[in-house]
Structures are given as C-alpha cells and as structure tokens.
Amino acid sequence: MNTHLLALQLMAVQGCLGAFDTLYHHELTEALPQRETAGGELAIHATRATIYALLFIGLACWEWHGVFALVLLAIFAVEIVLTLWDFVVEDRTRLLPATERVAHTVLAINGGAFIMLLVLQFPAWFAQPSSLAWNPQGWLSVFVAVCGIGVGISGLRDALAAQRLRRAANQDEGVAPVSFDETKRTVLVTGATGFIGQKLVRALLRDGHEVIALSRQPKQAAWQFEGRVRCIESVEMLSPASRVDVVVNLAGARILGPRWSEARKTALRRSRVALTRQLVAW
Structure with missing residues (x-):
C-alpha cells in the first residue's frame, strides 16, 4: 500500500474542504477579519495556514527521509496542538453555526487520517539517508501544491487581519471613552x-x-x-x-x-x- 499516495489524496480533499470553510464561513457568513474579538483566532489560523502550506508543498512532490521524517513528526505535533487550541478559542469568542461546526469536524477527521497515514510511513522514511527525495505523483502533486499556495495566501490574509485588529484595539485604548448621555437610556x-x-x-x-x-x-x-x-x-x-x-x-x-x-x-x-x-x- 502506497501510504504517501493515499495521504496526498486525502490532503487534496483537505484542501477543498479548507477552501470552502475559509471562503464561506470565515470570510462571508462570519466575516472574521471584521470582528473585534477574532484577533486571537485569526492569529492561530495564520500560524496553522503557514504550517499547512509547508506540508502541502513539501509533501506534494517529496518524501521526507531520515532526519526530515523527525521534522515532519514535530510539525504534526505542533499542528495538533494548534488545532485543539483553535477549538478552545473559537468556543470562547463566538457561537459557531452548525455548518461550520460540521465542516471543522470533517476537517479534523480527514486531517487525522492523512497524518496517520504519514505516521505509518515514518519507519520506512526514517531508515533512509537524510534527504528530501523527489517523488511526484502527477497531477495530484500539482493540485496539492496549488492548495499549499492557496492556504499560504489565506494565512497571510489572516495574519494581516489579526495585526490590523490588534492595532485598532491599541488605538481604542488610548481614546477617551465615549459618553452618550448622563441619563441612562x-x-x-x-x-x-x-x-x-x-x-x-x-x-x-x-x-x-x-x-x-x-x-x-x-x-x-x-x-x-x-x-x-x-x-x-x-x-x-x-x-x-x-x-x-x-x-x-x-x-x-x-x-x-x-x-x-x-x-x-x-x-x-x-x-x-x-x-x-x-x-x-x-
């Protein structure tokens, strides 16, 4: 069984699901970049998107041998921690719509599946001399790499939005509170x-x-x-x-x-x- 190929297929699915979640939920229905309380969530999304961009582009055409296999495991560990942290922050700052909750659940299941497939591949890759071995899988590799570029752009967008919200919050702290009326209305x-x-x-x-x-x-x-x-x-x-x-x-x-x-x-x-x-x- 070619676990690398199966993992890439699931990563392609992950890319499609992630694009839907980002465009439909984060940008359109929830408009996270415009929410004052979404700065922390956007910062986590930016970090996770950077990791996914590295994984998608790095695994699209290469096998991670030797010490690079250990690096891959470390990246997986960081991504799992960030995912759990993201869930906690989301539940603290907003009420997720049902479709977004379902999308996040499916993304977590699918993400866990492709990570496990690559973990199963770890012993064989770790036994090889340290290198990034070229092993493209045709158009599947091209699509996964394109997904990596897309998620990287999304991560940059989230990072800029989080920075803008943080700047706006700092500016608000230096402004005198607005007083509407001495009589409470x-x-x-x-x-x-x-x-x-x-x-x-x-x-x-x-x-x-x-x-x-x-x-x-x-x-x-x-x-x-x-x-x-x-x-x-x-x-x-x-x-x-x-x-x-x-x-x-x-x-x-x-x-x-x-x-x-x-x-x-x-x-x-x-x-x-x-x-x-x-x-x-x-």
Whole structure:
C-alpha cells in the first residue's frame, strides 16, 4: 500500500474542504477579519495556514527521509496542538453555526487520517539517508501544491487581519471613552453585530446604557456580547409596554461582498427600507 499516495489524496480533499470553510464561513457568513474579538483566532489560523502550506508543498512532490521524517513528526505535533487550541478559542469568542461546526469536524477527521497515514510511513522514511527525495505523483502533486499556495495566501490574509485588529484595539485604548448621555437610556440597535454596530454596542455598554439588539442570529449576538445585551429576532418580540428611548438602525443586507452592481445596490437599499418601515410601524 502506497501510504504517501493515499495521504496526498486525502490532503487534496483537505484542501477543498479548507477552501470552502475559509471562503464561506470565515470570510462571508462570519466575516472574521471584521470582528473585534477574532484577533486571537485569526492569529492561530495564520500560524496553522503557514504550517499547512509547508506540508502541502513539501509533501506534494517529496518524501521526507531520515532526519526530515523527525521534522515532519514535530510539525504534526505542533499542528495538533494548534488545532485543539483553535477549538478552545473559537468556543470562547463566538457561537459557531452548525455548518461550520460540521465542516471543522470533517476537517479534523480527514486531517487525522492523512497524518496517520504519514505516521505509518515514518519507519520506512526514517531508515533512509537524510534527504528530501523527489517523488511526484502527477497531477495530484500539482493540485496539492496549488492548495499549499492557496492556504499560504489565506494565512497571510489572516495574519494581516489579526495585526490590523490588534492595532485598532491599541488605538481604542488610548481614546477617551465615549459618553452618550448622563441619563441612562434603553437603546434598540439593529445591525449590532456589524462592524459599526459592534463598536456602538460596546461603547453604550461601557457608558452604562441598556442595549436591545435586533439580530437575525440572536444567539450568536448574545454570545458575542457576553450575555450583556438583550437579543431579539424581530420587533414583535418587544411588548407594547417595552420602553425604548433611542433606536439606532444599522441593519440590512451585508455591505461586504461582491461588487456593487445596480442589482446589489437595489437589494441593499430594499433591505434597509423594509426594516426601517417595520421599526416605524412598531
């Protein structure tokens, strides 16, 4: 059994799954680079992506013999520790959607499988003189190497995003806290989990105001603000007796994404007008 070839096949699957998870979850639905609380997670992702880039490119066409086999085992050990750490950090900072939880589980299983196949190959490789032996596997090697380049670019993107979030946090520490009103108010905020909404809600909480967040994903919003905000899914969940002093309407379809075509501009406007009408009617 050619365990190296089988491992490369599973690595190709890992590359496809990882690309889906990164683009769909991290960039589109969760928008991690825009989350104030995602700096630590992005830093871990950047480190893991660098390791995966090394593994994918290094194993695509080469066998790691002798002392290089020991280096490979050490890289596997570091990757396993980082994966477990990533799970802990994710659960501490955000509520993962079901699809992302499933994707991470499948990635962990598949990753463990290709690592085990290469561990089984370790005795044979370790017995050889130390070298990186050229042994390409045709187009499979090309695809795995391309995956390595892609994950490397993704890691650079995460590293830059983590650095930007860290810089923004340091700048915020040097700025005087925002004071909205000496009288404590009840503020209804729509779009509270967006880039601007997050900053507004945290500033309101620091100032001692009570915040109600209207969100399409109330559980995730409650998790994001450590349970300090009342989160509702629709204005119907507010009783007529509920007192709201100020309404800040930031919600609507996500601005980040594809280019601003006329159709997309229309959809963005409609999403904001519709919610505004609901709030006025309430």
